[in-house]
Amino acid sequence: MTPANPIAPAAEATPPKPRRWVGPWALLGPSGLWLLLLLVLPVLVIFELSLVPGIRPGDLVNPSGIDNYLLVFQPVYLQVIGRTLSYAIGTTIICLLLGFPVAYWLALMSPKRWQNLLLVAFTLPLWTSSLLRSYAWITILRPTGVLNSLLGAIGLPGLDILNQTPAVLLGMAYSFLPYMVLILYSSLEKLDRRLLEAAADLGATPIEAFWKVTVPQSLQGIAAGSLLVAITSLGDFVNPELLGGASSMTASRLIYNQFLGATQNWGFGSALSMLMILAVSLGIALLIRYGDGRPAA
């Protein structure tokens, strides 16, 4: 453009450009580089490995097909994925059922001056390692553990749920409940109470008001909280591993076995990882689109 039009003053067209460029680059550069090096590149490498059938460490990386992905569709692996999904869905439902009343009470009924303290108290369990929390559940749930001593002391029969699905769901729900409560709290806090009063004036029972006013207004919070809990549950490794029984293999454990187990099939492990990343990305995309309170544009 410039050589073709020598009359146009070059000094006028160029100066603003650098300034417009420098700002975004200086602000986004460091974190962009960080993301590129530690997220984008590794994911691309995993993707490349997932296209090499049965690659083990020391082998030549030579992408040649989607065999690893086809392997995933064998019944035995579908069963593992099914269990992982059912754990995630179960955990989400339990967290929602337990978390909603708590968040409701915190947001609308608890004394205002205690609210912040109560919120902090509710997130306290997150300050310890998830491993420790799972070990604590073993101590509580084992046949001669805390729970059964208590039940025995008041004359009730013992509960034997350790190493079974209920124990896994209990551990996972306990781990992820604070996330659900925090998100529901921030959603319920914004609830327009005048609508509740109006509903009462117009003759709605408290139950009707709850279903027709409170729930619709907090739907976004419910969706965001549920998605966040479900996404986190999908990748949980510790709870199924420590609290589960003989048949508790989940996708995380299956991936772990491919990389650090005896088979060392990094290709299949990478394919499983890619599918996991895809599933989680899909969840996050849904969260961004529907979870922030604005209707889809």
Next chain:
Amino acid sequence: MAAAAFSRRDFLRRTSIAAAGLAMTGCGWRLAQVRPSPGSVGDRTKLYIYTWAGYTDEELISRFQQATGLSVVVDIFDSNEVMLAKLQAGGGSQYSIIYPSDYMVRQMRERGLLRELDRDRLLGLKDLLEPYQNPSYDPNNVHSVPASWGTTGLIYNRRRVPEPPKDWGFLWDNRDRLKRQVTLFNDQRETMGLALRRLGYSYNSQDPEQIRQAYEALKELRPAIAQFTTDGWKDRMVAGDLSIAMGYSADAIEAIEENDQLGYTIPASGSSLWTDTMAVPISAPNLEAAYAWINFTLQPEVAAGMTARLKFATANQRAIDLLPPDLAQNPSLFPSQAILDRCEGIAPVGAATPLYDRYWTQLTSG
């Protein structure tokens, strides 16, 4: 307008194309390849060791420091595969000494990951027990020095089982009354191996039909299995919550010390015999310190002290001679030759590896 569009979509597009290019131009690269070190010396005053939990203690390290002036940094791994993965991810240039087990020595040796040891610099190899002079996983100990050995067997609680188990078959015979009271290893080769052995086959069978039968046998046993765990059974066994746990002899001896109702059996039809060794990664720094450590632990007094304190069997005959009789004659620690003859070391199974993994996934997800 144009600038705004660039800021997101275009930036993402351009960077991802660039990144994809970077990753793909690497065609022909080798996954997790380890190259010999260019003779890096590292910190001459420090020795970095990568080992199993329970193989070192304060006393051992401070005595080594007094003897050599070298300070020791110990990192812990919980499986051979984790150790291998860390070395392949570049950790090999950090550690001077690692403790791979028998089958892993073979695997690492075959992949050129271990440094050949200079026998002239090793003192005390001649004191090793006869079977450890020329082990099958590493003929003539060219790449490794045996550090400890033991068996895998059954730990049982006398109060909870009608009679002490004598063989693997006990689990199947009593599976109805042992409902969720048994733990087996979270290790496909050990657990599939015990089922193979119970059926009269080898721990290292590569026959698809035999492996399938072992899987079917374990599937039958599943109602009795509380969990697959290699070392998560200890607390619960000591507390009396489990009836039987599969365990390493060294862990069994520790658990029995805490609860005298517990006992340990090496199953009569034989079990797996394991050896943990000391080896030097091909990319290791500070070889001087590595040799100093191996020679230090080969001294009979040091080896005997380790066995007495840490409860794992030494392969050093002169060290065994120094042990108090209650340890030297402890059949859990040093089983009779008749029992050892029926045991087998776990070796790589080559092309049958994916088959083991498949059945294992089926077993643990069914």
